[in-house]
Amino acid sequence: MSRLTDLLRQVRGTDAQLGADLEKEISALTKRRSFGLVFERHQPEAVELPGQPIRRGAKVRVLQPRGETAKGDSRLWRVDSIETDFAGQQIAQLIELVKDAPEHTTAPIEDLVVVAEFDDKIYPGLVETGRVERGGDKPFHTVINAENFHALEMLTYTHRGKVDAIYIDPPYNTGARDWKYNNDYVEGDDDYRHSKWLAFMERRLLVARELLNPDDSVLIVTIDEKEYLRLGMLLEQTFPEASIQMISSVINPSGVARKNQFYRADEYLYFVFLGTSTVVPHGGNMLTPAEAYEGKRIDIWRRLLRSGTNSRRQDGVKQFYPFWIDEESKRIHSIGDYLPLGEDPKAVTPPLPGLVPCWPIRSDNGEGCWQISSETARTGLAEGTVKLGSYTASKGRWSVSYLRNAEKQRLARGELEVVGSDQNGALILKQSESIARTLNPVTVWNQVSHNAGAGGSNIIRALLPDRKFPFPKSLFAVEDALRFFVKEKPDAVVLDFFSGSGTTAHAIMRLNKQDDGRRQCISVTNNEVSAEEQGKLRKQSLRPGDTEWERWGICDYITKPRIRAAITGKTPDGEPIKGEYKFTDEFPMAEGFEENAAFFTLTYEAPLSVRHHRAFERIAPMLWLRAGATGRLIDDLGDRGWDISAVYAVLENIDDAESFFDAMCGAEAVHTVFVVADDDAAFQMVCRELRSDLHVVRLYESYLQNFEINQGRGF
Ligand SMILES: C[S@@+](CC[C@H](N)C(=O)[O-])C[C@H]1O[C@@H](n2cnc3c(N)ncnc32)[C@H](O)[C@@H]1O
Numbered sequence: 001m002s003r004l005t006d007l008l009r010q011v012r013g014t015d016a017q018l019g020a021d022l023e024k025e026i027s028a029l030t031k032r033r034s035f036g037l038v039f040e041r042h043q044p045e046a047v048e049l050p051g052q053p054i055r056r057g058a059k060v061r062v063l064q065p066r067g068e069t070a071k072g073d074s075r076l077w078r079v080d081s082i083e084t085d086f087a088g089q090q091i092a093q094l095i096e097l098v099k100d101a102p103e104h105t106t107a108p109i110e111d112l113v114v115v116a117e118f119d120d121k122i123y124p125g126l127v128e129t130g131r132v133e134r135g136g137d138k139p140f141h142t143v144i145n146a147e148n149f150h151a152l153e154m155l156t157y158t159h160r161g162k163v164d165a166i167y168i169d170p171p172y173n174t175g176a177r178d179w180k181y182n183n184d185y186v187e188g189d190d191d192y193r194h195s196k197w198l199a200f201m202e203r204r205l206l207v208a209r210e211l212l213n214p215d216d217s218v219l220i221v222t223i224d225e226k227e228y229l230r231l232g233m234l235l236e237q238t239f240p241e242a243s244i245q246m247i248s249s250v251i252n253p254s255g256v257a258r259k260n261q262f263y264r265a266d267e268y269l270y271f272v273f274l275g276t277s278t279v280v281p282h283g284g285n286m287l288t289p290a291e292a293y294e295g296k297r298i299d300i301w302r303r304l305l306r307s308g309t310n311s312r313r314q315d316g317v318k319q320f321y322p323f324w325i326d327e328e329s330k331r332i333h334s335i336g337d338y339l340p341l342g343e344d345p346k347a348v349t350p351p352l353p354g355l356v357p358c359w360p361i362r363s364d365n366g367e368g369c370w371q372i373s374s375e376t377a378r379t380g381l382a383e384g385t386v387k388l389g390s391y392t393a394s395k396g397r398w399s400v401s402y403l404r405n406a407e408k409q410r411l412a413r414g415e416l417e418v419v420g421s422d423q424n425g426a427l428i429l430k431q432s433e434s435i436a437r438t439l440n441p442v443t444v445w446n447q448v449s450h451n452a453g454a455g456g457s458n459i460i461r462a463l464l465p466d467r468k469f470p471f472p473k474s475l476f477a478v479e480d481a482l483r484f485f486v487k488e489k490p491d492a493v494v495l496d497f498f499s500g501s502g503t504t505a506h507a508i509m510r511l512n513k514q515d516d517g518r519r520q521c522i523s524v525t526n527n528e529v530s531a532e533e534q535g536k537l538r539k540q541s542l543r544p545g546d547t548e549w550e551r552w553g554i555c556d557y558i559t560k561p562r563i564r565a566a567i568t569g570k571t572p573d574g575e576p577i578k579g580e581y582k583f584t585d586e587f588p589m590a591e592g593f594e595e596n597a598a599f600f601t602l603t604y605e606a607p608l609s610v611r612h613h614r615a616f617e618r619i620a621p622m623l624w625l626r627a628g629a630t631g632r633l634i635d636d637l638g639d640r641g642w643d644i645s646a647v648y649a650v651l652e653n654i655d656d657a658e659s660f661f662d663a664m665c666g667a668e669a670v671h672t673v674f675v676v677a678d679d680d681a682a683f684q685m686v687c688r689e690l691r692s693d694l695h696v697v698r699l700y701e702s703y704l705q706n707f708e709i710n711q712g713r714g715f
Pocket of ligand 1: 146147148149169170171172179180469471472473474497498499500501502503504524525526528554
C-alpha cells in the first residue's frame with residue numbers, strides 16, 4: 001500500500017484530477033476484503049410478523065394452508081388492494097415483489113402474514129404482557145418477546161452506550177434444525193449455512209456494539225466446535241478496537257461422541273473486552289475444583305536459590321551470603337553478610353564453632369545467588385517467612401525457602417491464614433475460605449457447577465416441572481462468567497438477546513442477592529416453537545399467530561414463566577419450588593428473589609399513528625426503559641397532559657405546563673424528562689424552566705429519527 005500511496009502522490013503532483021479519481025477507485029477496491037473472513041451477506045434478512053394487520057401496501061407471504069406440514073411459499077408479495085367478496089371474506093390482490101415480470105394473484109387476508117425485511121423501515125412499540133414485583137424500588141428486569149434484530153434496534157434508542165455486559169448463547173449452527181434464517185431452518189446440507197450464520201450474527205453484533213459502553217464493557221459469546229473459528233474472526237472484524245480471549249469450558253466431562261475424533265467435553269466462551277474492561281477475580285482459578293484447596297494446608301514456599309538466567313554469583317553480587325545452620329537442631333542460627341565478588345567463601349569463619357554454612361550453590365555446583373538480600377532474609381527469618389528447607393545428602397547441602405512478596409500480600413489481605421509455626425519459627429499456612437474469591441482465573445474452566453445437565457436442565461425442571469427447553473446453560477456458568485465483570489458494578493445493565501430460557505436474568509438475580517445489588521437484565525428472545533412441536537401444531541391445523549400456537553412459543557411458555565418462578569419461588573402451578581441452589585451460597589429455591597420483572601412484546605407501529613401521538617401507550621415502555629426501568633411506568637398522560645413517576649417525567653401539554661413545573665420542584669429523584677414538542681422554541685422554553693441537571697429528551701422528532709428501524713445501515 002505504501003508504494004501505491006507514493007505513486008498516487010506523484011500522480012497528484014502532475015494531474016490533480018487523475019490523482020483524485022485513482023484514489024477513489026483504490027479506496028473502493030481496498031474496502032473489498034480480500035483476506036480475513038469473506039462471506040455472502042445474504043441481504044436482506046426477513047422476518048414474519050404474525051398478528052400484524054394486513055393493510056394495502058403491506059409486504060406479505062402467503063401461508064401454507066392449515067393442516068399442511070410441507071414448506072410454504074417463500075415468495076414475497078405487495079398487497080395492492082383489499083376487497084370483500086360476496087361471502088364477506090376479505091380478499092387481497094397481490095403483486096409479486098420482483099422486478100421482472102411479477103406475477104399477480106389473490107389470497108384471503110387471513111392466509112397472509114406481514115413480512116419485514118431488514119432494510120424496511122419499522123417503528124417499534126412495546127406492549128406489556130405481565131409483571132412480577134417483589135423488589136421494592138429496584139429497577140425491573142425486562143423480558144422482550146421479539147425478533148432480536150428489531151429489539152436491538154429499539155434498544156439503540158433506550159440504551160445506546162449504556163450496557164455494561166452482553167451475554168449471548170446464539171444458535172450454534174449444528175445443522176440440526178437449531179435455528180432459522182429467513183423463516184427456514186438452516187439444515188446441515190445447506191451450502192450457504194456458514195455464510196448465512198455469519199450474516200445473521202454480524203447484523204446483530206453490529207447493532208449490539210452500539211449498545212455497549214465503549215469505555216468499559218464486555219461482550220460474552222458462547223459457541224461450540226461448529227462455528228468457533230468463524231465466530232472468532234467475525235468478532236475481530238466487528239470489534240477491531242477490542243481485545244478478545246477465548247475460554248474453553250468443560251460442560252460435560254464424559255464428552256459427547258464424535259466419530260473418529262476426540263469426544264467433545266467442552267464449549268467455548270469468547271470474551272470481547274471494550275475500553276478498560278477488566279476481569280475481577282472472584283472464584284478459584286476456574287480450573288482447579290474449589291474443594292481441592294479450600295481450607296487445606298498448602299505449600300506456597302519457594303526456593304530461595306535463584307535459577308535460570310541471572311542466577312550466577314556475579315548476577316547478584318549482594319545476594320551471595322551464607323545461612324549458618326545448626327545441623328543438630330536443624331535450625332538457621334543466623335545469616336551472614338554478603339561476600340564481595342572474588343572473595344573465597346571457604347575462607348569465611350562461622351560465627352560459632354560447629355555451625356555449617358549454606359551458600360547459594362547451583363545444581364551445576366557453580367556459585368549462584370539468593371533471590372533476596374541478606375537484610376531482607378534476616379527480616380524474613382525473624383517474621384517466619386524464611387525457613388530451612390531440605391538436606392540433600394548426595395550433595396551434602398541444605399536448601400532455604402521463603403515466601404514471595406505476592407504471598408506476603410495475600411497473607412496481609414487475609415487470603416492466607418497462619419495456623420502456627422514450626423520449630424524454626426517459620427509460618428504454617430492454610431488457604432482461608434476467601435482464597436477461592438481471589439485466585440486469578442485462567443483460560444480453561446472445569447467446574448462441576450458448569451455442567452449443562454445439572455446446572456441447566458435440572459434447574460428448569462425444578463422451576464417449570466413438565467416443561468422442556470433444549471440446552472439451557474448452567475445457571476452457575478452464566479453467573480460465574482458475568483461475575484468477573486459486574487461484581488463491582490452493583491448497578492450494571494446486562495443484556496442477553498438470545499435469552500432462551502432466561503438463564504442470564506436468573507444469574508443476575510442471584511448476583512444481586514449476593515451483594516444487595518440493583519443490576520438489571522434485559523432478556524430478548526423470540527416466541528419460536530420448537531421444530532418438533534411445530535409439526536404437531538400444524539397437523540392440528542394451527543399456524544403461527546394463532547393463540548393456541550403462540551402459547552407454546554419459547555418466550556411465553558418458558559422464558560417469562562421461568563423468570564416469574566425464580567422470583568416468586570413458585571412453579572406455574574403455584575407449588576413451592578423443590579430443591580436448593582447449591583453454589584457459592586445455599587438456599588431453598590422456594591425463597592425466590594426480592595426482584596422485579598416486567599414482560600413485553602415488541603410491536604410494529606404504523607408511522608402515521610406514531611406521527612399523530614396516537615401510539616403513546618406503545619412508546620411509553622421505551623421511555624421508561626430509557627429512564628432506567630425503575631418505578632411506575634407512565635403510560636397515560638391523562639387530561640392534564642403530563643405525569644411524574646419515580647425517576648422520570650413526561651410532558652405533552654406544553655401550553656399548560658405551569659402545574660408541571662410546580663410539581664417538578666418537589667421531584668428530586670427525577671433525572672429524565674421527556675418533552676413532546678414539535679416547536680424548537682417551545683422545547684427550549686421548557687428546558688429553561690427545568691433544573692439544569694436534568695436530562696431532557698425531546699419527542700417525537702427524536703422518536704421518528706431514533707426508532708425508525710433501519711437507518712440506512714444497509715442490511
Ligand atoms: C441457544 S438458545 C439460548 C439458551 C439460553 N442461553 C438458556 O440458557 O436458556 C438461543 C435462543 O435464541 C432464540 N433466537 C434465535 N434466533 C432468534 C432471533 N432472531 N430473535 C430472537 N430470538 C432468537 C431461540 O429461540 C433460542 O431460544
